[in-house]
Amino acid sequence: MSQKVFNTVLLRTRGSWTFCLICVALLGMSTANKESISSLEVTDKTENQEKMLQNLNKTVHMKHAIxxxxxxxxxxxxxxxxxxxxxxxxxxxxxxxxxxxxxxxxxxxxxxxxxxxxxxxxxxxxxxxxxxxxxxxxxxxxxxxxxxxxxxxxxxxxxxxxxxxxxxxxxxxxxxxxxxxxxxxxxxxxxxxxEKILPLWVSLVIIGVCLMFSALFSGLNLGLMSLDRTELKILRNTGTEKEKEYASKIQPVRDHGNYLLCSILLGNVLVNSTFTILLDGLTSGLIAVICSTIAIVIFGEITPQAICSRHGLAVGAKTIYITRAVMLITWPLSYPTSKILDLLLGEEIGNVYNRERLKELVRVTRDINDLDKDEVNIISGALELRKKTVSDVMTHIEDAFMLELGALLDFETVSEILKSGFSRIPVYEGERANIVTLLYIKDLAFVDPDDNTPLKTLCEFYQNSCHFVFDDVTLDVMFKQFKEGNKGHMAFVHRVNSEGDGDPFYETIGLVTLEDVIEEMIQAEIMDETDVYTDNRTKVRRNKTKKQDFTVFAERRENHRIRISPQLTLATFQYLSTTVDAFKSDFVSETILRRLLNQDIINHIKCKGKTALILVFRSINKERL
The missing domain is CATH 2.60.40 (Immunoglobulin-like)
Known part of the structure; x- marks a missing residue:
């Protein structure tokens, strides 16, 4: 459009100054028109973009509004x-x-x-x-x-x-x-x-400390509470130096049993709860439950209790200050609780061992202590003295070696006494149950068998009294009486016999000696050189070297022309077997020699003077041998 206007003006004004001015004006108009057109184009473009963005925003809001x-x-x-x-x-x-x-x-x-x-x-x-x-x-x-x-x-x-x-x-x-x-x-x-209550590293440190205290409290609960007050007293008096030291530290705390128990349990519950809460803050619920359960069971229960069950005394002594601190911290709650328990349950006395338990304790610990079998038997026997009575250990009256009061103390009787091996011989009158006195073997020291002294005479001279006890007397009482020695070391056991229609009466049923009581105490048989039986109740004979039996020389031969005393026969036997070579045991047995002396080969020669008698004996020996 501007180009057309410019050509028209150029045709009309060709060759004049006006033409120049018009050209300049037209050129300015052309430039202005171009700028205006460009501005319009930019404005239209911007408006279109704004409209597009508005439409997009409306679309976005429509989308999000859904x-x-x-x-x-x-x-x-x-x-x-x-x-x-x-x-x-x-x-x-x-x-x-x-x-x-x-x-x-x-x-x-x-x-x-x-x-x-x-x-x-x-x-x-x-x-x-x-x-x-x-x-x-x-x-x-x-x-x-x-x-x-x-x-x-x-x-x-x-x-x-x-x-x-x-x-x-x-x-x-x-x-x-x-x-x-x-x-x-x-x-x-x-x-x-x-936010989390504590930082991670602080939580981990507290968890570790809680786990250690949980282990300590769990171990102390088993270690300290299993230490009985009686056992601590025993350790203080009879233990090693370390045990005495440990027991002395623990004893004052252990005396307050319920207070100590409440303090340890409160401390254990406190640290376990803290441990679980902190661990729950670090992990999820299920993982916290599993981890806390495993940690508390393995490191807080099993391991410390296994250690303290064997070394509770040492662990308790070395951690006694921690225990005292816990008791002080938990005092407001644990002390009143312990007093309530004391009122409800009573005072803690400790383990008390009766005879049966003490005997069993010694027996079951025999393999791990330094007691020998004999020592264990002695302890067990001593503890059973009060349970056994004299009727359990007595020798029945039928089995006892006794002498009748009317007997003579000749060679035969004395030989029987020596053969029996007893030092105290009961003497009865009439029937065996009627014991009247005792004959001690030492009473025969001044008795010559050749005198045929009546036993009654000897008994009346010494007047040894008899000690009678009832069959239900316990062995500890019997041992005390024997120990005093006032009534001797032999007692006769009698009981009240109420059988039949008559009045009850005392009946002697056996005898008991100090040796019987001691044998029950040491749980073994006491054998001396004169014992014939290993047990007076079972009548088991003792295996020992046979001693010479003098009673064989007391046999009476009615068909012998000359009778000599058993003492003389014994003297002859001993002389021949020890002095004459031909009659020694190397050539002739003692049995054959005794049988030879029992034959009717003895002559009675009367002579005057001792020298003549010796000569005659020698001549007789030479003639007969």
Whole structure:
């Protein structure tokens, strides 16, 4: 258009100054028109872009207006969520949480973020507190979806923002770069965070300390409480130097048994609870339960109790100051509780061993202590003295060696006494149960068998009294009486016989000696050089070297022309067997020699003077031998 105007003007004004001026004016107009046209083109382009952006924004808002979160629920959490008074869930920061959100317009391309800035529904999320969390693909249903979030370190309330994310062109690309849309500030669309109580390293240190104290309290509970007060007293008096030292330290604390027990248990419960709470703060609930159970059982119960069951005295003594400190700290609760237990259960006395338990204790520990078998038997026998009576150990009257009061103390009787091997001989009158006196073997020291002294005469001279006891007297009482020695070391056992129609009477049924009591005490038979039997009750004969039996020389031969006394026969036997070579045991046995002397080969020669008698004996020996 401007070019046409310019040509027309040029034709009309050719060759004049006016032409020049017009040309200049037209050139200016042409330039202005070009600038105007360019400005119009730019303006139209800008308006078109603005309209396009407005349309896109309307499309974006229409898209996001479809997504609406109406509520949420915590499905899983590393740390169990807490709930505030107004129902807002509280999650530990820096933990992963699985949320189930409820609402409309959910797709697999949706993302959510958390913001601490409140805004009405549909408003922009100006500041986000977390990164974008995509919806778990495949979890979207009609009105729900699942999403994993990481709880941020933000104090205060957190709100939800959501958008649908696309990676395409044109409209979808614009939507992908659109901001998140705020989901509102309702209480049911809020969550809060809370921080861990302690730093990680502090929690680990406290957990380790709690586990050590748990082990200590568990071990002390078994080690100290298993130490009986009686046992501690024994160790203080009879133990080694270390045991005496340890027992002296533990005894004052152990005397307060219930107070000590309550203090240890309170301390153990306290550290175990603290350990579990701190471990639960570091891990999830199930892992915390499993880890705390394994740690407490292995390191807090089994290991320390296994150690303290064997070394409780040493462990308790070396940790006595910790024990005292725990008793002082827990005093407000443990001391009143212990007093209540004292009133309800009574004072702790300690283990008391009766005879049976003490005897069994000695017996079962024989293999691990330094007691010999004989020592164990002596201890056991001494403890049983009060249980046994004289009727259990007595020799029955039928089995006792006794003499009748009318007997003569000739060679035969004395030989029988020597053969019996007893030092005390009961003397009866009439029947064996009627014991009247005792004959001691030492009473025969001045008795010549050739005198045929009546036994009654000897008994009346010495007048040895008899000691009678009832059959139910225990051996400890009997031993005490024998020990005093006032009534001798032999007693006759009698009982009341009420059988029959007559009046009851005392009946002697046996005898008991000091040796019998001592044998029961040492649980063994005492054998001396004169004993014939190993046991006076079982009548088991003793295996010993046979001694010479003098009673064989007391045999009476009615068909002998000349009778000599047994003493002379014995003297002849001893002379021939020891002096004359031909009659020694190397050539002739003693049995043959005794049989030879029992033959009727003795002549009675009367002579005067001792010398003539010796000569006659020699001549007789020469003639006969």
């Amino acid at each position: 997504i609406r979160i109406d509520g949420f629920r915590v499905e899983q959490s590393e740390k169990e969520p807490r709930v505030s008074d107004n129902g807002i869930p509280e999650l530990m920061s820096d933990t992963q949480v699985l949320l189930r959100i409820f609402g409309t317009g959910f797709t697999d391309n949706m993302e959510i973020v958390l913001t601490s800035k409140p805004n009405p529904f549909g408003g922009p999320c100006l500041v986000t507190s977390t990164e974008a969390f995509p919806i778990i693909r495949g979890s979207v249903t009609n009105r729900t979806a699942l999403v994993h979030i990481i709880v941020p370190h933000v104090s205060g309330d957190l709100f939800f923002c959501a958008k649908e994310s696309y990676n395409g062109t044109t409209v979808e690309s614009a939507i992908g770069t659109a901001p998140f849309v705020h989901q509102g500030i309702c209480d049911w669309l809020r969550l809060r965070t809370y």
